[in-house]
Amino acid sequence: MAETILMKGNEAMAEAAVMAGCRHFFGYPITPQNEVAAYMSRRMPQVDGVYLQAESEIAAINMVLGASAAGARAMTSSSSPGVALKSEGLSYLAGCDLPAVVVNIQRGGPGLGSIQPSQADYFMATRGGGHGDFHMIVLAPNSVQEMFDCAFTAFDLADKYRMTVNILADGVLGQMMEPVVMNSPKMAELPAKDWAVTGTGGKRKSNIVNSLYLKPEALEQTNIERYKRYAVIEKEEARSESYLMDDAEICVTAYGASSRVARNAVDMAREKGVKAGLIRPITVWPFPKGVFLEAAGRVNSFVCVEMSMGQMIEDVELAIRCKKPVAFCGRTGGMIPDPEQVLAAIMKDGRLS
């Protein structure tokens, strides 16, 4: 077994990406994700990989598109305003059906906002992240170990479904250090990249990677085909973790850093005899609807905890088809909820139910 070491989330994720075979990283500086690029700049030359600091976030995402079109495992990383700049490239990646891994270490917004941790890019991440009909798979780790593990998952899912996987973390997860065991999982069996533009050698028909369709009938058809793939993903790839949900009467829900605060609050509620539990989405697209709908049949109410003005709450309400009340508890702008604040929301909701 690999040694347990203390590492920052940003660095653990970067190392995992290298271990997963990523040899092309294109970045641009922004707090609080700078450790990702800094780590890659040291590490890539050691593995004969490419580290390139682009002239902008937009350039970086288009470099990812180029590397991916040539069949490489490619990655870029940024924080909220920088990811917003990448939205054009994200749409082109989707239109070209190219795999990519894009990291968002979220900070407060809108605008330049703050550099403190936030979860206010949930809509941007889960509603596609650019123009046109498309989705990204969005992974939401909540520990340094998961930051490490999710990089492998991200590259495998990206290659499996030929699409962008977005790792949606935040300043807490990027900056904090926790013990991490750097075990490399077994490589998934993945389809050959026979679509990549690697040169025909005069032996096969040219591959074309393109997102422009002048005939709307053809474009409609590609979009329909793509959404069939999304339907498979929604069925098979939704992930979540349930904590103390077996006898829960109140379901607290949160992802990423705020799920750690929520878990503290659930423990505190239990100490007071209130039967609270926690559902933590690990993928926020696809959203683990089934787990929520099932819980809605058993609990009296939900409390959604976020570092935003309330975005995931809409997915919770949709998932449970508004069968039970969903209260919101959050902070925004780079502020982090206090477990006491979440506990108060649980207790208030507990009295209502």
Added chain:
Amino acid sequence: MEYNMVVAGFGGQGVLFAGKFLTYVGMLGGRNVSWLPSYGPEMRGGTANCSVIISDRPVGSPIVLKPDVLIAMNLPSYDKFEPLAAPGALVLVDTSRITREAARGDVTTFMLPAARMAEENGLNGLANMILAGMLIGKTGLCTDEEARQALIKTIPPRKAELLEKNMTAIMLGKNA
């Protein structure tokens, strides 16, 4: 067992390093740990702090709002975090830089001129580790050998020659 620590001071005093060392002490002791640095504009303005949690239970939120251990290495940090300390907290203060008395009567405050002691013992810049050593002395957090092992993990290989000086600083604080 659970410690919720804040280590705070000026940038350059080694508060992040001392916090990382204490995190390794907890980890090598088989406990759950987390370390979270301040990375905001205050770092550019000179003050730095980190939250360290060492616990028998899984660590939930890594943010320490009510420290039960506070190491304060400058006055702005002491002024900021002393009011937040949990009742009964252990507060370690470097009196080389902080001259005021403790404001709280419901916490246990230990005063030590750590920066001056470091200077007098040829350990410039190691006031942080003198205070970490004092914490180990007051809490019995780890054995001397465990402290040494944690130091080996914390000090980057290219600075390995600093191990003994750090260890001397820890022992100085522990026996103070």
